[in-house]
Amino acid sequence: MTMERESINGVPEVTAVSTLNVIDLSGSDTHRSVSSLKQACLDCGFFYVINHGISDELMKEVFDQSRKAFALPLSEKMKLLKNEKHRGYTPLFDERLDPVNQLNGDYKEGYYIGIEVPEDDPRAQEPYYGPNVWPDEDVLPGWRQCMEKYHQLALDVAKAVSRLIALALDLEIEYFNKQEILGEPIAILRLLHYEGRVSDPSKGIYGAGAHSDFGFITLLATDDVSGLQICKDKDAVPQKWEYVEPVKGAFVVNLGDMLERWSNCIFRSTLHRVIIGGQERYSIAYFVLPNHNCLVECLPTCRSEENPPKFPPIRCRTYLGQRYEETHANLSKYQTHADLSTQERPKT
Numbered sequence: 001m002t003m004e005r006e007s008i009n010g011v012p013e014v015t016a017v018s019t020l021n022v023i024d025l026s027g028s029d030t031h032r033s034v035s036s037l038k039q040a041c042l043d044c045g046f047f048y049v050i051n052h053g054i055s056d057e058l059m060k061e062v063f064d065q066s067r068k069a070f071a072l073p074l075s076e077k078m079k080l081l082k083n084e085k086h087r088g089y090t091p092l093f094d095e096r097l098d099p100v101n102q103l104n105g106d107y108k109e110g111y112y113i114g115i116e117v118p119e120d121d122p123r124a125q126e127p128y129y130g131p132n133v134w135p136d137e138d139v140l141p142g143w144r145q146c147m148e149k150y151h152q153l154a155l156d157v158a159k160a161v162s163r164l165i166a167l168a169l170d171l172e173i174e175y176f177n178k179q180e181i182l183g184e185p186i187a188i189l190r191l192l193h194y195e196g197r198v199s200d201p202s203k204g205i206y207g208a209g210a211h212s213d214f215g216f217i218t219l220l221a222t223d224d225v226s227g228l229q230i231c232k233d234k235d236a237v238p239q240k241w242e243y244v245e246p247v248k249g250a251f252v253v254n255l256g257d258m259l260e261r262w263s264n265c266i267f268r269s270t271l272h273r274v275i276i277g278g279q280e281r282y283s284i285a286y287f288v289l290p291n292h293n294c295l296v297e298c299l300p301t302c303r304s305e306e307n308p309p310k311f312p313p314i315r316c317r318t319y320l321g322q323r324y325e326e327t328h329a330n331l332s333k334y335q336t337h338a339d340l341s342t343q344e345r346p347k348t
Ligand SMILES: O=C(O)CCC(=O)C(=O)O
Pocket: 192, 208, 213, 220, 222, 227, 228, 272, 273, 274, 283, 284, 285
């Protein structure tokens, strides 16, 4: 299927709509689900998941609460600014996912919520564990409760997907659900809001720049505004981008770079980006990574004499640290909250 979606310098660019496999998590035919998932993981690392067990009501509540948070005045949002554990509000341009092609950074704002770990818990020593930043209950009633509920249920969905991934890699079904991997994971819920500024790749303006996700898998829920695009062959010239359309009630699931590493590049983490056509857009990403200490090294079923490991083993915390450093603004950028409200709008 093809559609005309973008016009760059007056030249219409025909952008295809990707047809992704659909995995039914309530299906009884595990063999069929595994083979469909495996084909998707080999081909592009993107697929839809349906019947995942999270109700439409809860999804609607999470989107409603997300809209309310982003609708607060900037001065209120800056009181919730991300902390050194990457929890809390991230303003426009905080992230620059594709530094080579982007002018200012992503035209999106976000809100990171991790697994809640109290400050006095020894686990809070880890770089990505600690307390979250929560809005006051009187500012956004029920907000924390809603996000914590979703956080927990999304992790269950991720674990269900990880069972199919394990089977697709000829591993035992609970391979990734072991204590040292997803038993105590780094799981990050990120609310996203794209303000509607029209993207223009020829000027380096994107909702989100081209990137692949860092972790194990990502579950993505979006409103009904399209914008997500994938590029199955990052080396093609010119690159060919395809839209991934929103499917009501489904998650878009994609594989992250850690899983690509783990699987010795047998499974793919694919380049994706967000192009905004002028309409505001909200999405909810849930990034799933293993435990801080987990050593990500070539899986036993993905190596052979002819196909030796392509990467050295690396600890999850080290890998994640490198990737955050490359793509996120340092906290010192926001010296005072006033900085951002007076921040010069980019010249484009
Ligand atoms: O908003 C979207 O559709 C995609 C967001 C994304 O790719 C990310 O945050 O990693």
